[in-house]
Amino acid sequence: MLRMASSFPEEVLEHVFSFIYDDKDRNAISMVCKSWYEIERWCRRRIFVGNCYAVSPPMVIRRFPEVRSVELKGKPHFADFNLVPEGWGGYVYPWIAAMATAYPWLEEIRLKRMVVTDEALELIAKSFKNFKVLVLSSCEGFSTDGLAAIAANCRNLKELDLRESEVDDLSGHWLSHFPDSYTSLVSLNISCLGSEVSFSALERLVGRCPNLRTLRLNRAVPLDRLANILCRAPQLVELGTGTYSAELQPDVFSSLAGAFSGCKELRSLSGFWDAVPGYLPAIYPICPSLTSLNLSYATIRSTDLTKLVSQCQSLQRLWVLDYIEDIGLEALAAFCKDLRELRVFPSEPFAQEPNVSLTEQGLVSVSEGCPKLHSVLYFCRQMTNDALATIARNRPNMTRFRLCIIEPRAPDYITLQPLDDGFGAIVEHCKDLQRLSMAGLLTDRVFEHIGNHAKKLEMLSVAFAGDSDLGLHHVLSGCENLRKLEIRDCPFGDKALLVNAAKLETMRSLWMSSCSVSFGACKLLGQKIPRLNVEVMDERGPPGSRPESCPVEKLYIYRTVAGPRFDMPGFVWTMDEDSALRLS
Amino acid sequence: MEGGLGLLGVSGGAGGGSSGASTNESTVSKVEVVDAEASSYPIEAELELGLGLSIGGGGGSGGKGKASAWGECGRILTAKDFPSLVSQPHRGHNNNTNATASACVAVSGTKRAAEPVSHEGGSPTSVSQVVGWPPIRAYRMNSLVNQAKAPRSEEDNSVNEKDKSKDSSKKKICNGNKANATGNEKGHLGFVKVNMDGVPIGRKVDLNAHASYETLAQTLEEMFFRSTSTISSMGGEKQQSANPSKLLDGKSEFVLTYEDKEGDWMLVGDVPWGMFLSSVKRLRIMRTSEANGLAPRFQERNERQRSKPV
Numbered sequence: 094m095l096r097m098a099s100s101f102p103e104e105v106l107e108h109v110f111s112f113i114y115d116d117k118d119r120n121a122i123s124m125v126c127k128s129w130y131e132i133e134r135w136c137r138r139r140i141f142v143g144n145c146y147a148v149s150p151p152m153v154i155r156r157f158p159e160v161r162s163v164e165l166k167g168k169p170h171f172a173d174f175n176l177v178p179e180g181w182g183g184y185v186y187p188w189i190a191a192m193a194t195a196y197p198w199l200e201e202i203r204l205k206r207m208v209v210t211d212e213a214l215e216l217i218a219k220s221f222k223n224f225k226v227l228v229l230s231s232c233e234g235f236s237t238d239g240l241a242a243i244a245a246n247c248r249n250l251k252e253l254d255l256r257e258s259e260v261d262d263l264s265g266h267w268l269s270h271f272p273d274s275y276t277s278l279v280s281l282n283i284s285c286l287g288s289e290v291s292f293s294a295l296e297r298l299v300g301r302c303p304n305l306r307t308l309r310l311n312r313a314v315p316l317d318r319l320a321n322i323l324c325r326a327p328q329l330v331e332l333g334t335g336t337y338s339a340e341l342q343p344d345v346f347s348s349l350a351g352a353f354s355g356c357k358e359l360r361s362l363s364g365f366w367d368a369v370p371g372y373l374p375a376i377y378p379i380c381p382s383l384t385s386l387n388l389s390y391a392t393i394r395s396t397d398l399t400k401l402v403s404q405c406q407s408l409q410r411l412w413v414l415d416y417i418e419d420i421g422l423e424a425l426a427a428f429c430k431d432l433r434e435l436r437v438f439p440s441e442p443f444a445q446e447p448n449v450s451l452t453e454q455g456l457v458s459v460s461e462g463c464p465k466l467h468s469v470l471y472f473c474r475q476m477t478n479d480a481l482a483t484i485a486r487n488r489p490n491m492t493r494f495r496l497c498i499i500e501p502r503a504p505d506y507i508t509l510q511p512l513d514d515g516f517g518a519i520v521e522h523c524k525d526l527q528r529l530s531m532a533g534l535l536t537d538r539v540f541e542h543i544g545n546h547a548k549k550l551e552m553l554s555v556a557f558a559g560d561s562d563l564g565l566h567h568v569l570s571g572c573e574n575l576r577k578l579e580i581r582d583c584p585f586g587d588k589a590l591l592v593n594a595a596k597l598e599t600m601r602s603l604w605m606s607s608c609s610v611s612f613g614a615c616k617l618l619g620q621k622i623p624r625l626n627v628e629v630m631d632e633r634g635p636p637g638s639r640p641e642s643c644p645v646e647k648l649y650i651y652r653t654v655a656g657p658r659f660d661m662p663g664f665v666w667t668m669d670e671d672s673a674l675r676l677s
Numbered sequence: 678m679e680g681g682l683g684l685l686g687v688s689g690g691a692g693g694g695s696s697g698a699s700t701n702e703s704t705v706s707k708v709e710v711v712d713a714e715a716s717s718y719p720i721e722a723e724l725e726l727g728l729g730l731s732i733g734g735g736g737g738s739g740g741k742g743k744a745s746a747w748g749e750c751g752r753i754l755t756a757k758d759f760p761s762l763v764s765q766p767h768r769g770h771n772n773n774t775n776a777t778a779s780a781c782v783a784v785s786g787t788k789r790a791a792e793p794v795s796h797e798g799g800s801p802t803s804v805s806q807v808v809g810w811p812p813i814r815a816y817r818m819n820s821l822v823n824q825a826k827a828p829r830s831e832e833d834n835s836v837n838e839k840d841k842s843k844d845s846s847k848k849k850i851c852n853g854n855k856a857n858a859t860g861n862e863k864g865h866l867g868f869v870k871v872n873m874d875g876v877p878i879g880r881k882v883d884l885n886a887h888a889s890y891e892t893l894a895q896t897l898e899e900m901f902f903r904s905t906s907t908i909s910s911m912g913g914e915k916q917q918s919a920n921p922s923k924l925l926d927g928k929s930e931f932v933l934t935y936e937d938k939e940g941d942w943m944l945v946g947d948v949p950w951g952m953f954l955s956s957v958k959r960l961r962i963m964r965t966s967e968a969n970g971l972a973p974r975f976q977e978r979n980e981r982q983r984s985k986p987v
Contacts, residue, residue, distance in 0.1 A: 174809030175868065179879045231814070257816045285816065366820070390820055440821065442811045443885075472811065499811050530812075556810070581809070 107136045116141050135159060142166070143601050145183060145207065146626065149655040150191035161200045162226075163192065167207035169604045169649055170554075171579055173231065176606055176647070178632065180662040183207045185232075186216075187660075193220035201226035208232070209258075214239030218246035226252040236261035237288070244270035251304075254282040265290035265313070271298055280307035284333050284364065289313040300325040306358075309333030312366045317345050323352035332356070334364030337391065341371040350375040363387035363412075370397040380404035384431075387412040389438050395449075399424045409465075410434040415451040415472065422455035426462025434468040435459055442472070442499060453480035460487040468493040475506040476533055481515025485522040494519055495530035501557040501582075504534040511535055517542030520550070530554035540564035544571025552577040562589040569593035579604040586644075587614035594618055597625055602651035606630075610648050613641035618650065619668025626653050627668040628661070636666060815868050818885075873901045873931070873962035884954060890946050894924045894933060901962060924962065932968045935960045944968070 110133055113119055123133040139162040142148060153160075167183025185207045192199055199221045209232045217224065224247045229235075237260060243253065244267055265288040271278075278298065283290070292314070299305060305326050314322075314335025323329070339345060349372065353359070359379050368391035383405050388398065395418040402411065402421065408429040415437055417425075425432065437455070441448045453476045459466060460483070467490050476498055485491070505512055512533040520526060520543050527549055531539065535558035543550065544567030551574050559565070566589035568578065578600065586609040590597075597603060597618070612629065615636070619627035629636050630647035657667040813821075872879040880900050887893045924933040925946050933945040937956040945953070945960070 171809065173814045174812045175815060175881060175883075176809045179870070179881060231816075257814065259816070389817070438813065438817065438821075439811065442813055442818070442821070472813075497811055501807070501810065554812075556812070 103132050106132050110136055114139070138162060139201075140164070144651050144653075145185075145188070146655060146658050147601070147651060147653045150188050152655065154191060154195040158195070159198075160192075160196050161198060162203075163188075163196075163199065163201065164203040164205075165207060166205045169579065169602060170206075170577070171581065171604055171606070172206055176581065178630065178662075178664060181630070181665060182658065182660055182662070184660060185209050186213045189213045189216050189220075193217075197221065198223055200224060203228040203230070204232055205230040206232065208234040209239070210234050211236055211239035211242070215242040218242040221247075223249055225249055228252065228254040228256070229258045230254070231257045233259035237263045237265070237267040237286070241267035241270040244268065244275075245272070248275065249277055250275075251277055252280040252307075253278075254280060254307075254309075255285050256282055256309075258285050260286055262287045264288055268298065269294040273297075273301075276301050277304065278302040279304045280331075281305070282307065282309035282333070283311050284309040286311045287313065292318050296321055296325055302326075303328070305329065307331040309363060310335040312336050312364075315339065316349070316372065320345075320348040320352040323349075323356055327355045328358055329356050330358050331361040331385075332359060332363070333387075334362070334366075336367050337365040337372060338367040338369045339372070341369075346372060346375060350378070354378045359383070361385035361387075365391035367391075368393050370394075373397055373401055376401075377404060381406055383408060385410040389414055389436065392416065392440070395421045403428045405429060406431070408432055412436040412438070414438050414440045415449050416440055417455075418450045419452055419455035419458065420450070422451075423458045423462075426458045430463060431465060432459070432463040433465050435463075435466060436470040437472060438470075439472040439499060447474045453477055456480070457483050457487075460484040465490070467491050470495045470497075472497045472499065474499050475503070476512060476515065477505045477507050478510065478512055478515035478518075479507075481512065482518035485515075485518040489522045489524065491519070491523040492525050493528040494523065494526060495528065495554070496532045497530065498532040502534045503532070511539070513539040513542065517546075520546040525549050528552040531558060532556070534558075536560050537564040537567070540567040544568055547572050549574055551575065553579070555580045555583055557582045559583045559585060562586050565589035566592060569596045575599075576601045578602075580606070580608060582607040584609055587611050590614060591617065594622055597650055598622060598652050600652065602649065604647075604649050606647040608648070609644045611642050612636040612639065612645055615645060615648060615668045616641070623669070624652055624654060626651055626657055629666045629668060630664055631666075632664045815881075818883075819868065869957060869959050871897060871900070871960040871962065874964045874967070876901060882960070884957070889950055890925055890953075893945075897933065897960070897962065898924060930965055931962050932965050933960065934963045934968060 106129065110119075110122060113122060116139075119133060119137060123130045134156050135158065137157045138160060140153060140157055140160055141164045142153070143166050145165045145167050165185065165188060167185070168177050168181060171177060172181070183206060185204055189202075193216055197220065200223055202217065202224075203226070207229075209229060214235055217227070219242075227243060227247075227250070232255075235258075240253075240255075240260075243250065265286070268283075268290040271294075275298075279302075288311075290311075290313070295310075295314075299308065299322055306329060308322070308326065308329055308331070310319075310322070310333055312335055316335065316337055316339040319334055323332070353376050356379065360383060362376065362379075362383060362385070365388055368388070370393050373393065380401065381404060384407055386402075386405060386408060387410075388401075389412040391414065393401075394416050398413065398417045399421040402408065402417075403424050405411075406428055408425075409431050410433060411425065411429070413421075413436070417437065422437075425435075435456075437451065451473055453473060456469070456471050456473070457480050466488055469491065470493075473496075476496065481496075504510060505515070512531075513536055516529075516531055516535070516539050520529070524546075526547055529543070529547065529550060529552070531554070537560045540559060540563070543553070547553075548571075550572050553568065553572070553575065555578075562585055564583070565580070565585040568575070569589060570593055575596075580603075583605075585605065590610060591614055615627050615629050618625065628649045628651075629645045630649065631645055633639075633646065636643070636645055657669050661667065868881045868883050870879050871882050882893070882896060882900070884893070887896065924931060934942050935945050935953070935957045936942050936959050938958060942961070942963075948956075
């Protein structure tokens, strides 16, 4: 066997490996033997680093010298909800600087929840001659000046996607930095930007890029400009409108409707800020072929929403506000048999009383009517164990189930019992469940169910749940495939964590905030397990200034081969052998 | 969240859990009682007792219909308690007790953010001011809020709003792109950055959680002044004797200022709240000595109620 492996010329093996794209498969190949490891590492072209602090740029570069595509993720997921203070970290600049010299032929950079500065963008713009794809998802720290540098210098740019990033929006002028000779744009997403870009520059850009298939405009693009843009890009596959609101005028309407009709390839729509019902019929002609519809910024009500979704028989993904109500979801269940993903967001998350008639029933209907539904994010104000159990039995193919009941610790509103059994049914029936977020009143029992049944679970989000350390222990000891665990406001302390310390090295990360993990336990973990970074965040000051038994505010533990990081702000401390000495 | 505090630190199962016993025995022991009861679904009165001690307010007496249904299920502490607390007359006491309990138990941003919710301005958004709850991305939250201000009927009677945005977009074309009348397009209206002179770490504050300058100032005072005092004092005196924080009346070492859409720095409090909301880009707690030349002083308006700083 060994002889056979070594008798294959490297080129042959390399050629074989080139058909393997998946990271896990690539990793498996590299572990077969040393020569395969060597061959594989020279021909790996794409790397994914789920936690930018798990490994250092030099280490990556040393192992994989010929990378063309890099994906990095920075801050923990709970940063989305402002639980991670400013300045925590996740800076991309060191990566860009290292790659600028090591990967001159880098083509793609995809970042999520990282701090990206204008300097970083400028460095990208001038270092990578064949740069093609820049995706900045939920990033921050840069301004439109950095975008101007990208636009001006990246001659081969195909994709610029700023989804949900926080940009210091100085002006819309940056778009005009794309030279007239630039024609390779395939995908542009500027939906998060506030400023107006020059419409004529936008139209000219769209008009001269024949391969443009994705265009997500920002809110500042008024409705009466949309038709012109669409007419210049009838080949569009994905469109995000700007503001979808204007006074009803027949000529505006008819040119819009005509423009939409001309886009025969359009499959995905989004945007629709401030949508007015009067202009919705303009998209009716293309509804039957739509596969993805994001109406989560559209303030239209259930009657109009129902009418709309009823025409979208090919719909696979729907994001919508709770204005759709149970009645609209019933229509969805009746007409959209191909639905795979549903997200329902709250229109008034802080209102004390429900403002719409959206209940657990809506989700039950969809679970009954849509056999392919496997991914759910659902905000509501009431839930029952029965409903959850019904959903679970209806949809054993569920892979992502995220429920949020607006009120923390809300019980089953009929029986007033905890929702343990409902979620228990979910994990029991949905054997392929990969991601779960729970809500409502939950005791340790639900964690027991999860530990016993959720064997494929990779990511779990928990808030205001559980009674004791036993809850956490069930999860850590039972969920074999757990990679990410994020917990807030739960009564979990030291015991479960210390008993399951070894488990933490098999996971990407653990976040715990407003729990009861003591500083002493954090120190212990940091000391005993060298390949974990145990970071304590505490804005009250150094944890060493309080007793060891004092709980820490926030705890972020992640495995790493790069050792402790040194770019932390003043309110973050890493627990390791050295720091433990320093702090005590 | 309060639920993460003293109660849970001493719950039976949580071994290493801090009891913080060394600093305040009485708080902890009362808390223990509550917790033991909590697991057997106490009646509301008992919960009230426990809640009263650890957070200084009659939490159970929230006065909301929903609250009583909850109490039967052994609800511990939720954000729902906070609105009712804030409206309690003995708010000062509340804060002091917080300090005591909080010296050694997990204090999170949740509590601080939750407290200043005020009903003074009749804010409709006061139910759940826990940080990061409900778990909606700030990006989406800001978009939502901006839309909430526009009328939402099926007919196009939102003509006024549309005209406004038309006008504002015309204005934008003339003025370049920074200014916009309603602040909608910026998408930042909810959370704005706050920096304080001398403090390296900036914070963010959710302007939508406030209906008046007072509550905003209280929140900021808690964010920036409470933390420095807690480092030095373990016994939990929250009052910072060196810098009594009265950000709005110009009597302290610091004043609260904001940068508006035109890039000018103004004193907070000079314009009506709504106008402030639509023009603020970010906040800065500035040293009074550096605040010369800003908009006219605020001192004249001392008939405005001041809440005690924490």
